[in-house]
Amino acid sequence: MKKNAFENWLVEKKRLKPSSVRHYVGAINSLSRASGVDLFNTSDAQLIDEYYEQYGFKEKDATGNRMYISGVKHFKEFLKEINVSNELIIESVNYEANVKHELNNIDSVPRLSYIPQSRPKYKKVSKQKIWERNPRLASEVIQAMNFRCEGNPVHDFFISNRTKRNYVEAHHLIPMEYQDDFEYSLDVHANIVSLCPVCHKKVHHGTFEEIIELVGNLYAERKIQLQKSNINISFDELSSLYK
Template sequence: MSKSNFIIWMQETSTVSSQSIKKYAFAIDSVSRELDSYGLSNEKELFDIESEEMIRKIMEHPDFIDKNKRGNNMYGAALNHLLRWKQELEVREIEDEYAYEMREFHQYLLADSDNGIRMEEAPKTTPKKIIVHGREVWFRNPRYAREALERAGYLCELDETHQLFVSKFTEENYVEAHHLIPIQFQNKYTNSLDTHANIVSICPMCHRKIHYGTFEEIQNMIKRLFHSRKARLNSSGIDLTIDELYDYYKQ
């Protein structure tokens, strides 16, 4: 992320004038120079901050509110544009990673001739990282995904009536593998999140909703899946509370 990319995005996606775009970029630079006063001394500039929650906390800080009033709301508008940009980038990254994962999974299904399930309820070492579209991501083993779907009977674990069409790869009801604890948080765990216990079978409609729905809409989905998997997660050396899982999906 960089200021130049932000400016290009604003020019391509908004009706804001060039002069206003320059003002917003200046405003973000100005707030970046004051990160110490917001308790963010470890961050160099706003473009380095990935957490939307952290940016929102800046906007709620009394010093920022005062600065924004004195600036006729220019700073608040600038940070709202910054949040929209970061959200759009995150969606693109998820889509790229999702498309890559599905492609690798389908290639695995075409090549795999072993239909036996080898479920492993035990801690695994953390997976390696690979590069997808210039970005580092954690490797997912497509065999684990297939075995998790097969164990679930190729049904949606949130609603078994969600049967949309038959997959040409499995000749079963089409479902997708989803890591209940998002694998992007692997660095918080000493054992692998790419494990059978953490992979759930859900239909594409539920899969999209759990990625893109508001937290209020998906909270019950997360809660149901968590309670159905908690014992298995513990057996795999993965320990967390429902509140910790909620926090992952709020980010």
């Protein structure tokens, strides 16, 4: 239920005190009761704005501590993140499935290219860009790396039922979300690495110290290829993207 998720988001993401969390959740509850619509089950931010003005909460804020408008602003921000997160999950699932499909369609070891490429296309979700990724490129890197984990070559945890080879996943060393900061495409062979599931989880969920140690090793191996692809970034700049 979005109500519980909103409460957790206020605590974990916004770091608010329990009293503030109660006030903001209570504000959305009040709008829901006044409108007769459970706003915790809607994703329509415009509807929330309309109810805020229609049912007199704007006037209440004018004589109080602006609890309602603060609650509305936080809830709209929460809805935006939920919408983007859902779209990213769908995109990620489809991408990973297509990478696996492409792996079965490559008969010989591909030759990787480091020719600079134009930025990929993107779509906007809640005003945030989600950049397209070509699963063929990721599958070619995995094949070229011989299904080896570039984070640690001895990591061969299990055999994939689909490929009958060591199971690895593709990871963009410079995350695609930073494409706007680069003139040329980040979805290229130079920026895609082959990682075992443990190293892949570590680079997303490990401590900063563990992440940077792994990213530093990967960067050292890919620095020249990145430069050939007109992707210029220092290790310090790359590290800052993982904070």
